[in-house]
Amino acid sequence: MTIIAGEIGAGKSVIMHQLLYSLLRAGEPCLFVNFEGPTIVVEQDMQSFGWDIHPYLDKGMLRFLDCFSFRLEPSVQSDPYSHYVKDPKDLRAVSTALFSMMDEMGMTGRGAVFVDSLTEMFTLVQADSPLVYTMLDGIKSWRAKGPKERLVPFFCTHHVPLRAYADLDDLLFYVVDGIFEVGFNPGFAERGLLVKQLRIRRMKGAPHEGYWMTFTVNLDGIKEVPLPIPALAPVLENRKPRTNKKK
Ligand SMILES: Nc1ncnc2c1ncn2[C@@H]1O[C@H](COP(=O)(O)OP(=O)(O)OP(=O)(O)O)[C@@H](O)[C@H]1O
Ligand SMILES: [Mg+2]
Structure with a gap:
């Protein structure tokens, strides 16, 4: 189970959509x-x-578990590719629908599940309510039944930092197997420029690099834009001593 965590507008959803499309194209x-x-x-x-998803919807390779449209009129909920959850606060109902859809789609040892976003799920309940911990426990069960039992990776976006739910973040990051961090390069942000960056913080059981990769979002999706490596400050010992003598 992997979390794509980061600031507002850093690119979490675009990364998720691009990953989704590349997996669909690979037949998952x-x-x-x-x-x-x-x-x-x-x-x-x-x-x-x-990224046209219609062919994959028609072939039954992509389905939506819609936990948003409960806010809309029931007459709007007519899309045949979506299963509508009446009360997404009820994580048990969400989980039952999720795993029965996975089973219908033959998702064991193949495919992937995407959740956008866990933040929106948590904020359905008050930060100080015990229900938040019920949700965290629900995520532990998702990890057990999805990635571990059915061998299907889950990718979930999560907005951080969200002060009211900060305690939960530590527990969430502790529970998951992979963490992608996205944000804005602080050096450039100081100068008023928003330069997006991504790094893998954790990926249990797989080697990975730990450096920040800078990227932009263009019409083809995310694209790496390497920044020049800053020149190292001169090492003091190698400097010649300053002298005030005139030549
Ligand atoms: N369709 C698009 N075409 C061009 N650029 C886009 C498009 N969608 C998003 N972007 C760019 O990517 C940035 C990140 O968008 P994205 O929705 O992925 O952020 P996010 O991290 O998911 O934010 P949030 O926390 O609000 O969900 C946007 O600010 C915008 O610059
Ligand atoms: Mg988003």
Whole structure:
């Protein structure tokens, strides 16, 4: 189970959509749990990068578990590719639908599940309510039944820092297997420039580099833009002693 964690607008959803599209193209069945907006908005966002999901919806390779549209009129909930959850606060109902959809789609040892976002799921309940811990326990069960039992990776976005839920973040990061961090380069931010960056903080059981990769979002999705490595400060011992003598 991997978390894509980071600041607002850093690129979490774009990274997730790009990963989803590349897995669909590789023939993997995928399930998208949308908390942040209706299915049509995910479709349109992806279409703006040229990632057309319709063929995969038609082939039954992609399904949505819609945890957003309970806010809309029931008449709007008519998309045949989505299963609508009436009350997403009820994590048991979400989990039952999630695993039965995975089973219907033959997702054991193949495919991937995407959740956008865990933050939206947590904020359905008050930060000081015990229900938050019920949700955290639910995520532990997802990890047990998804990545561990069915061998299907889960990728979940999560907005950090979110002060009211900060205690939860530590527990969440402790529970998951992989953490991708995204944000803005602080050196450039000081000068008023937002330069996006990504690094792998943790990836249990797999080697990885720990450095920040800078990237931009263009019409093809995310693209690495290497920054020049800053020149090292001169080492003091190697400097010639200063002298005030005139030549
Ligand atoms: N369709 C698009 N075309 C061009 N650029 C886009 C598109 N969608 C997003 N971007 C760029 O990518 C940035 C990151 O967007 P994204 O929605 O992935 O952020 P996020 O980390 O998911 O934010 P949030 O915490 O609000 O969910 C946007 O600010 C924008 O600059
Ligand atoms: Mg997002």
